[in-house]
Amino acid sequence: MSAPLTIDDLRRCVEGRIPPIIATASASGEPNVVFISSVNVVDSERIALSNQFMGKTALNLSENPRASLVLTDPQSGSEYRLSMVYERTERRGPVFDRLRSEVDEIATSTGTSGVFRLRSADIYRIEHIEVINDFDVLEDERHRFERGPLADRLSGIGELTRRLSRCGDLDTMVDVAVRGLDELLGYERSVVMLVDETGQALYTIASHGFPAEGVGSEMVFGEGAAGVAAERNRPVRLGGVHTTSAYALSVGRGFSDSDREIAVPTSSDTRSRLAVPAVSRGEVRGVVVVESPAAVAFDDSDETLVGVIAAILAETVALDRPADDDLRSVPSSPPIVVRPPTTTNAPSEATHVRHFASDGSVFLDGEYLIRGVAGRILWSLVQRNAHAGQIEFTTKEIRLDKTLELPGVRDNLDTRIIMLKRRLEERSAPIQLVKTGRGRIALQLHTPLRLEAHD
């Protein structure tokens, strides 16, 4: 006879987020049944359920503390019924925080942040777990899920670490990281986001495996898995994001709703997402996100493996940040001034560059490119080119440009330049940036430019 099931046997059900079903009953025997959004394991005998809008459920529990819960395995469809007794409600602490993270992710994914808020975490003691039906894991799921044995992946992380250690700069490093996460560790889709100058938002510097790279896309702290991971400085693992994505799409809300926003890279079939903060010297420098079309694709080992790469990237970002002396110093050598390359294009083929000072946004031939610090950097460079013919620049002289509105201490200039360079590459723009040496970049213009400034 096999041992009785425990909640540890049902981890996939808990993380999969096929909405669990809870039934309660009043003292008079009137049943009530509702879906709930999140379940979290408290210990081997207890679970916590999210309480958002369950007024009738709460009323019933005050009269009759017994509850019946159905959990579904997202990979097989197997179902389990838990007989439970309500013990207590928590409104703070680690269990509440874990549930709140999951509920926040649902809310931000569905655009319901205003209403979809966790009120409390209700703790139940599990008395019995019954198998309702037991199906094999769907073959399709099996293929989606497998990424090889852990021993191979440990070897893969070793090789990726060696590759990263050979990279000369962050620009190369983020490319090597996202490609290596796929080739060596089986993470076919990944995003590297860095913390911006405000310390309250992330921007995408590289991605891999998505329809669009989304360089320059932004996410504020507390928004989505990456934003929550950054805000709380701990990994966020979601095993069933597909339903929330479908919801967002069904109500006509795309992933970008402004002509000045770049869509954060994701796929409509994403079902699992893991966001790991990139921390160095105690400070969150960014977030590495991996996604999968399989349900509940990630576990503790994935958090560890992705965490290693995140830590290496974070340390590099920290090292790239200039010391205070650099921020205040005058360029040690004058900028190199070179005439712009001649072009055979007629003036009518000039690229129309529009800049809006209010948010730093830049449009190329009417199409949105970038905004914020990166937009101001580009505008500064093309203006200098137009007025003085300058095509090569040092980061030190860029840093002294007051129009960029860089914060004094944590300016992130180097990573912003890398992001701008990658954004221009992604768009195959007629303006490109190339690195010409340590602390030096150059403009490559493939057409003449026609500049237009707006407030």
Add this chain to the structure above:
Amino acid sequence: MFDAALREHLLGGATIIVGAVDADGNPYASRGYGASPVSDDIVHVFLDAGHTDLIGHVRASGRLAVTSGNVFTFQSVQLKGGVEALGPATAGEHDTAVELTRRLISRIAQVENLPTAMFDHRIPPAFVTCTIRVDSIFDQTPGPMAGLPLTDGSQ
């Protein structure tokens, strides 16, 4: 009581969950396989004939809570009322239960990005029809209105 929007919600492929109470007053959660209005306040809820515990609880208590959800929008509605009859599904009721379950499977497959054939084995071979006279309907869609009555027996 069952207006056009609610009929469309129930018949379009809604996921059905049910709550019953056993002889000791313990709640019991399970799934249903379609809910089909047959008059203004009578609905047929189809249960897996193999779920004998559930059917026994419903028969003993005479009460069944039924919540239907839209897998795309999370719109949810709870129906409550007394059980008027409980028995094996007729051939027509069986066909209705299968059809409603297939509509749900089609929606789930769309959300999950999986072929519908992968869910065929989830359709029970036999159903029991639970006939409920609905006395109240509650909005269960996540949000501040959750749990408020859409209509009750007086309306």
